[in-house]
Amino acid sequence: MKSLKDILYGVSLSAVSGTTSVMVNNICFDSRKVGTDDVFVAIKGLVADGHQFIEQTVASGARAVICEELPRQMEDEVTYVAVDNANSALAIMASNFYDNPSKNLKLVGITGTNGKTTISSLLYQLFTKAGYKVGLISTIKIMVDKVEYATTHTTPDALTINKYLGLMSEAGVEYCFMEVSSHGISQKRTEGLTFEGAIFTNLSHDHLDYHKTFAEYRDTKKILFDALSKRAFALTNVDDKNGLVMLQNTKARKYTYALKSYADYRGQILEKQFNGQLLKIDDNEVWSKLIGDFNAYNMLAIFGAADLLGLEKLETLRLLSELENVDGRFQYYISKENITAIVDYAHTPDALKNVLETIGTLRTGNENVITVVGCGGDRDKSKRPVMGHIASSLSNKVIFTSDNPRSESPTVIMEEMEAGVEPQHVQKILSIENRKQAIKTACQLAAAKDIILVAGKGHETYQETKGIREDFDDYKMVKELLESLGK
Incomplete structure (x- = not known):
């Protein structure tokens, strides 16, 4: 058990009813999980308000309640604490509860629209190869040295983050690389953490259903850099027009990387092939x-971060050449008829454009590019016609299909994508709601040397419809279909 007073250290309190000199078992923000002597943090979420469940948690045995508004009815044996921001309070409390584990290792946050998973995962790979004990918190998985745990969010909730950082600290992990999403920053999930450094990748159209404006989305990312200490480093992509914005108010040591601009870490692409590329770094x-190009930027960010974390440059370059691609990130399979199938997580306009333009630089011009793509439901609708426009402009044939429709109609989502297709490209378009059938049709249309891009879901091994998740692996599916068709 922990002292409530110790757990609240650093939290901005506006009112207290009862004593903070009590012992509590656990911190909970899900009212259904509260047990005897737990402390319940009432969060005002997008779907539900935790304040509605305070009475229920007290009945379940909560010893203390942290909230933004004190309830009218308060029990004498329960401590009620009012705070300015419950999300912020939860993050600081979680860090205190797990003995501030981020102070015991070198934690690096990676933020931006695209590249977070690749950079964090490959930094984990590189430092592991260099002989260190390493942690990873990413969209794909959480790693505590060599032990893998499942994850469901790009940036987990504050309790989960600190729980695994605590396990890393106990396991002797020296470095941890963590994806930091705009949602995670906005909801204060990373508050109370001590970062050794932060990396900015790029900024493009995404999450405007949540942030409402691009400026708000950009400024949310910037919060990570604003909070860095003067001992930390801030590494940013200055080829992105928002790269220097991230450095404007940071106290951290400032560093840059680029392919096109003057920078501390500069790179050049010398040669490209389907199985890799030759870089000058x-x-x-x-x-x-x-x-x-997007992976050239990723390599530069990784090289820069490794240098700033103290690795020897020539050793880092050697290790860069050994790094393996991340699942669902330009993951490719070549069939016996020399059809190349590429699976990529590209679910933003910029990411889709990057992947299709990369394919364009590698093709001879005689192959057809067949793109299978959809857009997720209950997410930013404004990017759908843009995605449709990009796919139809840069492909020979496009099949719009279902992604993770969630609660929305797949047909409506596809129609919104079709709205972005220019008249001269309409003849290229097919719309097939069933994703398996869409991928099968692409395989049937493909001839020798053609290229199939299956975009949007990448590493995901499920499809979510009306709250139900069913097994679905794009890479496995396209490989099996090409084999079954004898191609």
């Missing part, structure tokens, strides 16, 4: 198994 040539 820090005046040294290095072969990377990852292709595309």
Whole structure:
């Protein structure tokens, strides 16, 4: 058990009813999980308001309640604490509860629209290969040294983050690389953490259903850098027009990377092939198994971060050449008829454009590019016609299909994508709601040397419809269909 007073250290309190000199078992923000002597934090969420369940949690045995508005009816044996922001309070309390584990290792946050998973995962790979104990908190998984745990959010809730950072601290982990999403920053999930550094990748159209404006989305990302200490480093992509914005108010040491601009870490693409590309980094040539301009930027960010964290440059370059691609990120399969199938997580306009333009630089011009793509339901609707426009402009044939429709109608989502298709490209378009059938049709249409891009879901091994998740793996599906068709 922990002292409530100790757990609340650093939290801005506006009112207290009862004593904070009590012992509590656990912190909960889900009213259904509250048990005897727990402390319940009432969060005002997008769907439900935790304040509505305070009475229920007290009946379940809560010893203390943290809330933004004190309830009218309060029990004498329960401590009620009012705070200015319950999300912020939860994050600081979680850090205190797990003995501030981020102070015991070097935590690096990676933020931006695209590239977070690749950079964090490959930094985990690189530092592991360099002989260190490493942690990873990403969209795909959480790693505590060599032990893997499942994850459901790009940036988990504050309790989950600190729980796993605590496990990392106990396991002797020296470095941890964590994806930091705009949702996570906005909801204060990373507050109370001590970062050794932060990396900015890029900024493009995404999450405007949540942030409402691009400026708000950008400024939310910037909060991560604003909170860095002067001992930390801030590494940013200055080829992105928002790169220098991230550095405007940070106290951290400032560093830049770029392919096109003057920067502290500068790179150049010398040669591209389907199985990799030759890069020039820090005046040294290095072969990377990852292709595309976007991956060249990722390699630069990784090289810069490794240098700032103290790795020897030539050793880092050697390790860069050994890094393997991340599942669902330009993951490709070549069939016996030399049809190349590429699976990529591209679910934003910029990411889709990057992948299709990369494919364009690698093709001879005689192959057809067949793109299968959808858009997620209950997410930013404004990007759907843009995605439709990009797919139809840069492909020979496009099949719009279901992604994770969630509570929305797949037909409506596809129609909104179709709205972005220019008249001269309409003849390229097919709309097939069933994702398996859409991928099968692409495989049937493909001839020798053609290229199939299945975009949007990447590493995901499920499809979510009306609250139900069913097994669905794009890479496995396209590989099996090409094999079954004898291609």
